[in-house]
Amino acid sequence: MSIQELVVMEEVDYEGLPGGSLLDNLMAGAFAGIMEHTVMYPVDAIKTRMQIVNPTPQAVYSGIANAVTQISATEGARSLWRGIASVALGAGPAHAVYFSTYEFVKHKLGGNIGDEHHPFAVASAGACATIASDALMNPFDVVKQRMQMHGSTYTSIGDCAKQVYKTEGFRAFYISYPTTLAMTIPFTALQFTVYESLSKVLNPKKKYDPFSHCAAGGAAGAVAAAITTPLDVIKTLLQTKGNSPDMRIRNSTGLWDAAKIIREREGMKGFFRGIRPRIVTTMPSTAICWTSYEMAKYYLYGRNSSQS
Structure with a gap:
């Protein structure tokens, strides 16, 4: 890359561009999704185990550190990475759809006009993005949690998908989809709104700034994760019910039925199982996701601007 191209990239107000091209958003989103899900995967595995209702005695953990120690000692540290191939396959395409949909809808709703904050456009774009991406990602998430x-x-993930389909049918891959949307739509709306709001404060000049992107992204994820944990617990029950020895859980029919089971078995505290590893993961x-996305967007938009 020449010095002239670097200068052009530095001058690009990439936040002020109309969302970038579809290909740029697809590539930036895919890169961000893979980075997001793979780095924190072991903690996500612990979260899944801690959210299981009526776990086996060998799978009862008092916290993240205890879970790491216990799992590593009895099953080997590699078990914390089981199912990561499912995430690697699904996260790239799902996040490509996620961010490209977000940028498209945000632009259409006027979210890129001027320096003003546009919370409605941002929240609406985030909701549309998650509906599209979750439709693609849900089966991969089911396989991941089963493993x-x-x-x-x-x-393998292929063996898991085959057995789930054979014993429970295609519906098993989407029984949690309504619950997933009930969780991820507010999660995404909150995340994008908090992220955009904090970015306005931390980065008022709207320049490429990894520190502000990282700080705003982390804070946005923590807030959204804490608020939506109850729905994540319900989702986990639905996505893993086929492997439960409890027939009441195996026969659960959807969001409200799963919520009733959790309330009956563990009370309100049951809806917050795994909240710490969920926040620690998210x-x-x-x-990482926002920093990776903004970095990819900065490079791709800047490259295209230098070529135009």
Whole structure:
């Protein structure tokens, strides 16, 4: 890259551009999604196990550190990475759709006009983005959580998908989709709104600034994760119910039925199982996701501007 191209990239107000091209957003989103999900995967595996209702005695953990120690000692540290291939396959395309939809809808709703804050456009764009991406990601997430469970016997993500389809049918891959949307739409709306709001404060000049992107992304993820944890617990029950020895759980029919089971078994505190690993996972992963996305966007937009 020449000095002239670097100068052009430095002068690009990439936040002020109308969302960039579809290809740029697809590539930036895919890069961000893969980075987000792979770096914090072991903590996500612990979160899944801690959210299981009526776990086996060998899978009861008092906290993140205890879970790491116990799992590493009894199953080996590699077990914390079981199912990551499912995330690697699904996260790239899902986040490509996620960010490209977000940028498109935000632009259409006037979210890129002037220096003013546009919370409605941002929240609406975030909601549309998650509806589209979750439709693609949900089956991969089901496979991931089945493989993360204690005592999982699946030999690969292909074997897991095949067995789930054979024993429970195609519906098993989407039974949690309504719950996922009920969780991720407010999660995404909150995340994008907090991120954009904090970015206005931390980066008023709207320049490429990894520190402000990282700080705003982490804070946005933590807030959204804490508020939506109850729905994440319900989602986990629905996505792992086929492997439960409890027939009441195996026969749960959807969001409200799963919520009723959790309330009956564990009370209101049951809806906040795994909140700490969820925040610990989400805070850095969203920071990584936004920083990666903004970095990719900065490079791609700047490259295109220098070529035009």
